[in-house]
Amino acid sequence: MFVPAPEIFKAYDIRGIVDKTLTVEAVRAIGHALGSEAVARKQQAIAVGRDGRLSGPALAGALADGIRAAGVDVIDVGCVPTPLTYFAAYELGTNSCVSVTGSHNPPDYNGLKMVLGGQTLFGELIQALRQRIIDGNLVTAAIPGKLTQADVVPAYVSKILGDVKLSRPMKIVMDCGNGVAGAVAPELFKRMGCELVELFCEVDGNFPNHHPDPSKPENLADVIRALRDTDAEIGLAFDGDGDRLGVVTKDGEIIFPDRQLMLFAEDVLSRVPGGEIIYDVKCTRNLAGWITARGGKPTMWNTGHALVKAKLKETGAPLAGEMSGHVFFKERWYGFDDGLYTGARLLEIVSRHADANPVLKGLPDAVSTPELNIKMNEGEPFALVDKLKAEAKFEGAESILTIDGVRVEYADGFGLARPSNTTPVVVLRFEADNEAAIARIQADFRRAIEGVWPGVQLPF
Structure with missing residues (x-):
């Protein structure tokens, strides 16, 4: 049996370079292991969808085989956003699904996001698939499983239209970045009552206009320009597979996901008093107080969509979100990350006001950095962060949280260093009440990091 390259088995999904590490042969072998695991879990059918990448049809076919x-x-649900593949698992009653997607990676990447029996596969569960292949622990049926097709887009659109209601018509800029969201989002939002200024809504796996990653400010430049040049009042941007959302105000301010989460938390807590709201370690420290003031229970958790989903399931929380743009509504929805549904809920809230701009700009803000990365060799990010935990002293720290890396809380801000689970980098983020405080916190981190890892190249 062909054994796929170990480096494609990531923490939250399978991902690699097409025809190099992620080949048709590799995906067929992973499919066989996944099918064998499904048999062990008494799962009889798996819904398979794919994003708009050029390699999608061949890889989805190999996976199905x-x-x-x-x-x-x-059950092949075709070329659809990743959240529609998740939706298919509910709608078609399979409880299991795989999205063939490279998310926001460059065009030559692709991958698999997997759910079996309602459980998102991550960490050891993904490594176990490779071990199955190595051990030859594979079920080979006398009669292969059936292959059928299903179109879940009408049911998905109807479900959202039945759930989300705008208080007034809105004109919005929508940038799909040539990702697969363009196959569904324009129809959905028009039917909700929006007039659209469409940017790059044609699905094109070459991504000819800009990278489909709204977490990077440079990828929102076209949205900002369109808002300036038209009478649209708000801009929405989706990532390559449609499970993350970017939001821009009329005057060009990017509302990062941790601030979006404040809006969602306030809305959800109005119907779920005392509800628990989960957010990852990269989020603003303004969130905890905001949630508490509205009667909710704030819970900081590890970064990673699969880890947040697992925590959501464990706690029964009605809402969770990550700084990267994954938002998970359990209240009124299914608890998976869905950029299209998140955009719909955002418009529902702001449409209650005559102008969306003041609502969004009124959310508490702070001086902050985007994600900064220390590029290192494989394995080194975890070693550096472990040394920080064990040896570093942070001056003036009020508390040090180590659930996911090292997050140091000061009276006037925080600094974070955590090892990425997907690439060999240490992710840094800083936030403070003012520029002087952020400079002081960064100096403290520089001293600590250089103290445990001399010669390291820092991005700040």
């Missing part, structure tokens, strides 16, 4: 070899049925 592998799954069916184990005797498990495959």
Whole structure:
């Protein structure tokens, strides 16, 4: 049996370079392992969707062949955003699904996001698939599973239209970045009552206009320009597979996801008094007080969509969100990350006001950096952060949180250093009440990091 390259088995998904580390043969083998695991979990069918990447059809076909070899049925839901593949698992009753997606990675990447029996596969569960292949622990059925097709887009659109209501018509800028959201989002938002200024809504796996990653400010330049040049009042941008959302105000301010979460938390807590709201370690420290003041229970958690989903399931929280743009509504929705649905809920809230701009700009803000990365060799980011935990002293720190890296809280801000689970970098983020405080906190981190890892190249 062909054994796929170890480096494609990531913490939250499978991801690699097409025809190099992620080949048709590798994906077929992973499909066979996934089908075998499905048999062990008594799962009879898996919904398979794919994003708009050029390699999608071949890889989705190989995945389906592998799954069916184990005797498990495959329902092909076609070229759809990742959240529609998750939706298909509910709508079609499979409880299991795989999205063939490279998310916001460059065009030559692709990957797999996997759910079996309602459980998102991550960490050891993903490594176990590779071990199955190595051990030859694979089910080969006498009769392969069936392959059928299903179109879940009408049911998905109807479900959202039945749930989310705008208080007034709105004109919005929508940038799909040539990602697969363009296949569904324009129709959905028009039917909700929006007039659209469409940017790059044609699905094109070459991504000819800009990278489909709204967490990077440079990728929102076209939205900012369109808001300036038209009478649209708000801008929405989706990532390559449609599970993350970027938001821009009329005057060009980017409302990062941790501030979006304040708006969502206030809305959800008005219907779920005392509800728990989960957010990752990269989020603003303004969130905890905001949630508490509205009667909610704030819970800071690890970064990673699969880890947040697991925590959501464990706690029964009605809402969770990550700084990267993944937002998970359990209240009124299914608890998976869905950029389209998140955009719909955002418009529902701001449409209650005559102008969206003051609502968004009125959310508490602070001086902050974007994500900064220390580029290192494989394995070194975890070693550096472990040394920080064990040896570093931070001057003036009020508390040090170590649930995911090292987050140091000061009276007037915080600094974070955590090892990425997907690339060999240490992710840094800083926030403070003013520029002087952020400079002081960065100096404290510089002293601490250089103290445990001399010669390291810092991005600040």
